[in-house]
Amino acid sequence: MTNALPQGATIGILGGGQLGRMLSVAASRLGLKTHIFEPGANPPAGQVADAVTTAGYEDEAALKAFAASVDVITYEFENIPTAALDILESLRPVRPGREALRVSQDRITEKDFLTGLGLKTAPYAAVDDKVSLDDALQSVGTPGILKTRRFGYDGKGQSRIMAPEDADKALADMAGAPSVLEGFVNFSHEVSVIGARSADGQVACFDPGENVHRNGILHTTTIPARLNISQRTESVILAGQILNALDYVGVMGVELFVTPEGLIVNEIAPRVHNSGHWTQQGCTVDQFEQHIRAVAGWPLGDGSRYADVVMENLIGDDVDRIPQITMEPCSSIHLYGKAEAKPGRKMGHVNRVVK
């Protein structure tokens, strides 16, 4: 732990949502403080952080003061503006690094990177206008899904093309944004691997979880996932390959489709991931602590699992069920401190331990 942050050091976190909140709590377990940078007022993470800066990513003075007050910088979301990163990087280490952000901020760049590693992805083609969409429909075929190349999450910025006649509406849905047509993959289920890599190149992965989505948003993750031993091994090796190729430091979520032809990478997220929330109950070191350990230069923890868990997201008015959930046996509730429940908004999650 020669270059490890000492007790009392401060981790700067870009983004003050639930991921930043749970990262902050994990940092506290290691005797580290956090400072949250977030444009929105009263961020959930601010309730459990040592300091909060409320400022926009274009506010150079605020970015500089924030960087000066912390020892290392990390983030809870990948869409950090490039200009802000330039300022922050010039003052403090930003982990995971620039390459991970560059690759994951753009769906085409990400897929080019993954196929370049020899990994399988859905068939894809860039779409910028009617002409390139026609070409893409030729090469990728239908059904497919048109997605904006950047800034998509939780099913936002996506439009299905079940047959060629849906193409015009889908293109209009993109509102002129550079896009990508992805072919449908015939998968039996989706799993995700939460992998981690330390500053000195150590790699560790949590057990893969099996994901079920509803309305484009993660609904449940179940551990263990339905995978045979070779799929399980392949999923972990593949995650390690991605982490090493990016010289990555921190936790990454890797979503995989399970198909008869093998594992296909759906997408990667250079941060702690919703499908890794189950680790809070099933492991002695959860994904949040694993991420903090990595960015703080600590050795990775033992993320081996000692319980079966089903994680369920609480979305929008699911929070009305809190009174019942609090009385359930063997369940651990995690609420994010958000003032208002809106449709599609992630308000919390429950980890149910299966004995």
Added chain:
Amino acid sequence: MTNALPQGATIGILGGGQLGRMLSVAASRLGLKTHIFEPGANPPAGQVADAVTTAGYEDEAALKAFAASVDVITYEFENIPTAALDILESLRPVRPGREALRVSQDRITEKDFLTGLGLKTAPYAAVDDKVSLDDALQSVGTPGILKTRRFGYDGKGQSRIMAPEDADKALADMAGAPSVLEGFVNFSHEVSVIGARSADGQVACFDPGENVHRNGILHTTTIPARLNISQRTESVILAGQILNALDYVGVMGVELFVTPEGLIVNEIAPRVHNSGHWTQQGCTVDQFEQHIRAVAGWPLGDGSRYADVVMENLIGDDVDRIPQITMEPCSSIHLYGKAEAKPGRKMGHVNRVVK
């Protein structure tokens, strides 16, 4: 949950040490905020709290402003000055209530209360001076231990009397403070029960843990404790009896000596307890969340255990072992964010899950 605190409500916590810190983190999991009141600057709990008041317990204005800013008040230590309590109680509910504090702040009052319930304690007698010490030595006998009636913790304010000739030194050690002579109990081991009682009188206890002390400070707690089924049942019934008799709301630690003649109550603590830290790894709801649930008027959680755990305290320069501990398999480290490691100071703990 009719009278339960809603999402975003604030819990005031008196005391900003590690217990307040872990209570604050637990509150965040339930979507609740915390406000720490602590005389010392930069309290560990302040690093993960929504607000901190740095003021003394004699500062009426600060106490009033603190109370006005929170929905309910709880505490991490039992020695809260009475005048401060009077002010706080007049403005907001204080949980656990006054009776629990009155009983546990004085070793004689506590033992009178326990024996009044028909529970066994060590033989004891009040000691105020040489004359009453001689009487006490007659009735209690030697070996015994002379303790101040108030403000003792972690072996502080205690002096052993192995034979009558140690009496004068022991009395001098008390420096004139009202004291109690407790007879030695011939016990095989010590266990503790962490019990909880909700605002509507529901009672739940965690599995008893077995404690080992070093230099008067808790060293390890091992779950499960060595208890047969009738001792296990008795320990839980006895804790429930104490909680009900005090009309208690919150978590309480009950330390018990295991003897051939049955269970003997060593002492009770009206707060979360060091010997309950193992619950952070072995249960879906830990002692900190259980306490927050109770004081917030929520139903108690299911504290049933799904793993065996050994908790070890990190005292003073034990923190030098952190680099090794972070690399241990199946161990979860919890550090308190204290700036300086002093001899006897609790710096953190490790929960080792036994698979």
